[in-house]
Amino acid sequence: MLLDVVDLATYGPAGLYGGFLLGGAVGWWLAGRYGASQRLRIAAAIAAAVYAATPATEFLPLGTLAGVILRLGELRRQP
Numbered sequence: 235m236l237l238d239v240v241d242l243a244t245y246g247p248a249g250l251y252g253g254f255l256l257g258g259a260v261g262w263w264l265a266g267r268y269g270a271s272q273r274l275r276i277a278a279a280i281a282a283a284v285y286a287a288t289p290a291t292e293f294l295p296l297g298t299l300a301g302v303i304l305r306l307g308e309l310r311r312q313p
């Protein structure tokens with residue numbers, strides 16, 4: 235959900251640059267919180283940066299949806 239908040243906060247023309255920087259930082263941080271490898275953290279940061287900088291994604295909760303899918307995968311693996 236944090237990534238979606240960043241995407242909404244960078245609404246408009248300023249979001250092309252601000253969204254890229256903030257989205258990348260949030261993607262890097264979130265991937266680290268999930269224990270991702272260095273390579274996966276870079277991929278997550280790039281994907282989050284592109285998502286946050288892309289116009290017309292402000293009202294699509296793709297970050298939240300990805301978080302829900304990851305969380306459900308964690309719950310499924312627990313005995």
